[in-house]
Amino acid sequence: MYQRILIPVDDSETSRQALHQATRFCSDQHARTRLVHVIDLAQxxxxxxxxxxxxxxxxxxxxxxxxxxxxxxxxxxESRVEVEAALIEIWGGSISAAIIEDAGTWPADIIAMGSHGWTGLDHLLMGSVAEGVVRHAPVPVLIFPIKRKK
Structure with missing residues (x-):
């Protein structure tokens, strides 16, 4: 059972759909939850x-x-999940690295987040915060794959 769940969120439909999935997961785990939103002020x-x-x-x-x-x-x-939130500001650099750093500092038992599931040229051009988190996180990462509407 996970006691501390970190959920990165942004203003995308993928994030909103993943948050609904993660809410059920957090509720089932009876875990403390931390939401993080990363902004790059240097962009x-x-x-x-x-x-x-x-x-x-x-x-x-x-x-x-x-x-x-x-x-x-x-x-x-609304789902009776104990939750706190943090706005993380970076000046350039990697959003996934900021998420991973916060997961270590807080400290999280698991990171739960959504992914667009991009492949091929879309993935090459857009990159993936989720992939960066999965590759370098010191804790398990639960990915909720969100299918894009065609």
Missing amino acids: FTWGGAEFVDVGELQVNLRETGRKVLASAQELLR
């Missing part, structure tokens, strides 16, 4: 920054991240 500082207000974009990223976490917390609390 707008590379090229083209002279055309936008970088500070305003970063404020918007934080606000959106807080809304994503609040919505996810509400879903888990």
Whole structure:
């Protein structure tokens, strides 16, 4: 039985569907749960920054991240899951590395997350946070595969 479950969330349909699956898993495990949302504050500082207000974009990223976490917390609390949330800010680097670092610091017994299940050219172009987590996590990773609508 897992006592501490880490769930990375974002504002994608894949994440929302995976969160519904993870909610049932957390409820069954009677586990403490930590939601994390990672934002890269450096993403707008590379090229083209002279055309936008970088500070305003970063404020918007934080606000959106807080809304994503609040919505996810509400879903888990409705299922009577003990939950906390953290907004993780990085300046460049890897989102999967930030998730793994938080899993070690918290410390998580397992990471539960969704994956698009991309293959071929889509995977090559888009990459995969889930794959990065699976490859380097020091704890088990439960992947909820989410099929894309065609």
